[in-house]
Structure formats: structure tokens, C-alpha cells
Amino acid sequence: LEGEKQDQIRRAEAAEAEITRLRLQLAQKDQEIQDLTIRPQPIHLDPIEPQAIFPDQVTAQQQGNVIIHALNNYDNSTVAYNPIVTNGIVRFEGAFQKYSDFSYKIGIADSSVVFGSKKDPADNEYDGKTVCYQNNGCITHMNNKEIAGNALIEDGQTVALEVNMTSSPRTLTFFINGQQQPISVCNIPPSIRFWINLCVQNQTFTLTRFERINSPSRTGVQNSKVMQWGQNWEPVVTTNKLFVGGISPQTTSADIGRLFEEVGQVESANVVTTNQGISRGFGYVTMSSVEAAQRAIQVLNGRTLNGRNIEVRFYTERKKRGNWRGKGTKQFGSLHQNFNFNNSDSDD
Missing domain, CATH: 2.60.120.920 (SPRY domain)
Structure with missing residues (x-):
């Protein structure tokens, strides 16, 4: 019962935060509409x-x-x-x-x-x-x-x-x-x-x-x-992909998929495993939009799933370590194509 109560509190807080965000977004759109008034070309x-x-x-x-x-x-x-x-x-x-x-x-x-x-x-x-x-x-x-x-x-x-x-x-x-x-x-x-x-x-x-x-x-x-100017800028979020950490050994891809469907449409959900099929304790979820991903962070970060409190945050791609230009070499992108995430326990 205590867990359900905490979940209800989190949902209420997330809903309030979403309302505030939407109000700010609406105000920004109103300003954009006003700015779209045709102006004379500068002289x-x-x-x-x-x-x-x-x-x-x-x-x-x-x-x-x-x-x-x-x-x-x-x-x-x-x-x-x-x-x-x-x-x-x-x-x-x-x-x-x-x-x-x-x-x-x-x-x-x-x-x-x-x-x-x-x-x-x-x-x-x-x-x-x-x-x-x-x-x-x-x-x-x-x-x-x-x-x-x-x-x-x-x-x-x-x-x-x-x-x-x-x-x-x-x-x-x-x-x-x-x-x-x-x-x-x-x-x-x-x-x-x-x-x-x-x-x-x-x-x-x-x-x-x-x-x-x-x-x-x-x-x-x-x-x-x-x-x-003068403020520490945070990168603009442009991804709908999430990193999910703290996953218990028995949690499956279907489990995290069902959980994230509580807050929006899920495009894919995967738990990362070793070559022997053992969970590595983290995974990735791709939501249908950036907004849905933000909502998932607000609602699900810290949620208990199969006895573990999970961490939910935006996926961040590791920076490339320079350009390989030698003959016969190839510049590689992410090693995690097609959800084959068995090479790293970082975000990338």
C-alpha cells in the first residue's frame, strides 16, 4: 500500500510538472505567432x-x-x-x-x-x-x-x-x-x-x-x-531514446516495455544481456516522441520494478575518439546497432 501511495504521489507531481511545461510551451507558441507578423525588410x-x-x-x-x-x-x-x-x-x-x-x-x-x-x-x-x-x-x-x-x-x-x-x-x-x-x-x-x-x-x-x-x-x-549569455547551457534534448539502469536480473524486455507503456507509446524496449543471455542490469527504451521520453523520466525515474529502483534518463551517445584516416581503416559509429548492446555498459 505504501508503494502504491508513493506511485500516486509521483504521478501527481509528474502531471503538475507536465501542465507547467505545456503552459510555458503555449506561451512560447503565442510569442512565435506574434513574431510572425510580416515585417518590412531592413534598410x-x-x-x-x-x-x-x-x-x-x-x-x-x-x-x-x-x-x-x-x-x-x-x-x-x-x-x-x-x-x-x-x-x-x-x-x-x-x-x-x-x-x-x-x-x-x-x-x-x-x-x-x-x-x-x-x-x-x-x-x-x-x-x-x-x-x-x-x-x-x-x-x-x-x-x-x-x-x-x-x-x-x-x-x-x-x-x-x-x-x-x-x-x-x-x-x-x-x-x-x-x-x-x-x-x-x-x-x-x-x-x-x-x-x-x-x-x-x-x-x-x-x-x-x-x-x-x-x-x-x-x-x-x-x-x-x-x-x-553568462549561464551554463544545457544541451537541447533531441532524442526519444532512454537509458534504463538498476534493472533486476529477472526483469525482461517485456517487463520494461509494459512499464513504460503506462506513460506513452513505446517503439522498442530491450534489456542488455551477455552472450550467455544474462542481464547486465541496464537497457534501452525508445519512446514515440521526445515529449513522451521526458514524461517517462518524470514519472518512472526511481520507480520500483521487480524489487529494484530503476534509473531513467536520456540516452547520451559517447563522443567519437578522433578520426581514423589510415589506409584500410574505417570510422565506426555506435557498436549497438539493432539492439546488439553486448559490448558496453555505458550509454553507448
């Missing part, structure tokens, strides 16, 4: 004369509006641009070339930042003082936590950063080929510089626009999320 008011700031004379050079990485090294070269931006709405736009399997980045920094020679803007000494938009589509700010959701930056595409220093709060918005990206940043510092980063021979960045405009280009976009 280009005042081109800004860029002044590139090179941390050294060996990692990159300038030819007109083009920054070119040196041919004889693979060192980071982070080039910031004057003037410092403190007011108005300013757009900084350009295109990268020659990816060559090495990343490039673009972003803003607090105006107090001075990039050293061969430094990456994501280095610890700049933690919390920069925002980096990487060519893999992720943005970072503190502790190198990558927030996915924006488009990749491909060779030759225009990537634009637009800061609105007149709005409250001040904002940073990203664009790829003129299309606004869903992840943006608010509460940016009152004084910033734009910067770009190259790290491989002959990579280039061509600056095509640096100007003030009369009104923001920002509008409402689907699945938008605003990150706050």
Missing part, C-alpha cells in the same frame, strides 16, 4: 569599415576583405574585428571556404577579450566571454557544452550574425544563406566584437557585409530556443 543604413585584428603575423594574413590561413601550419588563428559594437543593430556576414575536415568558427566576444596567438575562442581562458558558432551547427559559450539545433556552415554559404544592442535584452541571432536559425542568444554584453577562427592551411573567410540596419531581421521561427 541598410551605414556600412562599417572593418579593421581586422591579427594576434600574430604567421597564422593568417589579409587580402582585401579575405582572411587566409597560412600555408605552413595548422595553428588556430582567431581574428577579431574593430570597431567595437555598442549600439544599434549590426549585421556581420561572410563565407568560409576549404573546410578540409577541420572546423572553422564565427562568433562574438566581450570587448574586453584579446585573443592570443594560436588561441581557440573556446579555450578555457575565454570561458563565458565568447559565443562560438561552429561549422557543425552547434554553438558554445561555457564549459564547451555544444548546443545543437542550428544548420551546418557549409563551404561557400553565407553565415551572418546580427546583434541588436537596442533591444532589452540585447540579442544575437544567426542566419545561414539568409535563413534565420532557431538557436539564438540573449543578454549579450553591452560592448562586443565579432571574430572568425581558421585552423587549417589555406582556409579562408570572406567578409561580405558589416553594416548597421534600421530594423532587426529576426522573426519567429519554428522550434526556436533562446540561450542566455
Whole structure:
């Protein structure tokens, strides 16, 4: 009876949390609808004369509006641009070339930042003082936590950063080929510089626009999320797959499948076993949606199943340990294809 009472309390708490989440989601959707009001195209008011700031004379050079990485090294070269931006709405736009399997980045920094020679803007000494938009589509700010959701930056595409220093709060918005990206940043510092980063021979960045405009280009976009400067960002959840730990030896895949069906539709449920068929004490459940997975965590984390309190959390994929480029080698993905999870007791 005591266990049933605790389960009822957990369900009530989960239901209350779900109602709060839905209210916040509805408020965000209402704001998106308001933002979708057709706005006039921004008028280009005042081109800004860029002044590139090179941390050294060996990692990159300038030819007109083009920054070119040196041919004889693979060192980071982070080039910031004057003037410092403190007011108005300013757009900084350009295109990268020659990816060559090495990343490039673009972003803003607090105006107090001075990039050293061969430094990456994501280095610890700049933690919390920069925002980096990487060519893999992720943005970072503190502790190198990558927030996915924006488009990749491909060779030759225009990537634009637009800061609105007149709005409250001040904002940073990203664009790829003129299309606004869903992840943006608010509460940016009152004084910033734009910067770009190259790290491989002959990579280039061509600056095509640096100007003030009369009104923001920002509008409402689907699945938008605003990150706050100065806060420790948590990755945006985009998976409906769950890790389930603390499973008792007698619990089967069918058992966890039935349990998770209490909170939503289950696509698959598997207990990981050894080659001899013995449970390894954990498993994976794939729900029908991210929302259903979140609901499962709220309701089922800590639930007793066959005498054990189970742990339920989002599945996280282990980062790859580098690129294998030798002849005859192959870059492998997850070892757990088709629910053959017998190789690891971690999330991946």
C-alpha cells in the first residue's frame, strides 16, 4: 500500500510538472505567432569599415576583405574585428571556404577579450566571454557544452550574425544563406566584437557585409530556443531514446516495455544481456516522441520494478575518439546497432 501511495504521489507531481511545461510551451507558441507578423525588410543604413585584428603575423594574413590561413601550419588563428559594437543593430556576414575536415568558427566576444596567438575562442581562458558558432551547427559559450539545433556552415554559404544592442535584452541571432536559425542568444554584453577562427592551411573567410540596419531581421521561427549569455547551457534534448539502469536480473524486455507503456507509446524496449543471455542490469527504451521520453523520466525515474529502483534518463551517445584516416581503416559509429548492446555498459 505504501508503494502504491508513493506511485500516486509521483504521478501527481509528474502531471503538475507536465501542465507547467505545456503552459510555458503555449506561451512560447503565442510569442512565435506574434513574431510572425510580416515585417518590412531592413534598410541598410551605414556600412562599417572593418579593421581586422591579427594576434600574430604567421597564422593568417589579409587580402582585401579575405582572411587566409597560412600555408605552413595548422595553428588556430582567431581574428577579431574593430570597431567595437555598442549600439544599434549590426549585421556581420561572410563565407568560409576549404573546410578540409577541420572546423572553422564565427562568433562574438566581450570587448574586453584579446585573443592570443594560436588561441581557440573556446579555450578555457575565454570561458563565458565568447559565443562560438561552429561549422557543425552547434554553438558554445561555457564549459564547451555544444548546443545543437542550428544548420551546418557549409563551404561557400553565407553565415551572418546580427546583434541588436537596442533591444532589452540585447540579442544575437544567426542566419545561414539568409535563413534565420532557431538557436539564438540573449543578454549579450553591452560592448562586443565579432571574430572568425581558421585552423587549417589555406582556409579562408570572406567578409561580405558589416553594416548597421534600421530594423532587426529576426522573426519567429519554428522550434526556436533562446540561450542566455553568462549561464551554463544545457544541451537541447533531441532524442526519444532512454537509458534504463538498476534493472533486476529477472526483469525482461517485456517487463520494461509494459512499464513504460503506462506513460506513452513505446517503439522498442530491450534489456542488455551477455552472450550467455544474462542481464547486465541496464537497457534501452525508445519512446514515440521526445515529449513522451521526458514524461517517462518524470514519472518512472526511481520507480520500483521487480524489487529494484530503476534509473531513467536520456540516452547520451559517447563522443567519437578522433578520426581514423589510415589506409584500410574505417570510422565506426555506435557498436549497438539493432539492439546488439553486448559490448558496453555505458550509454553507448
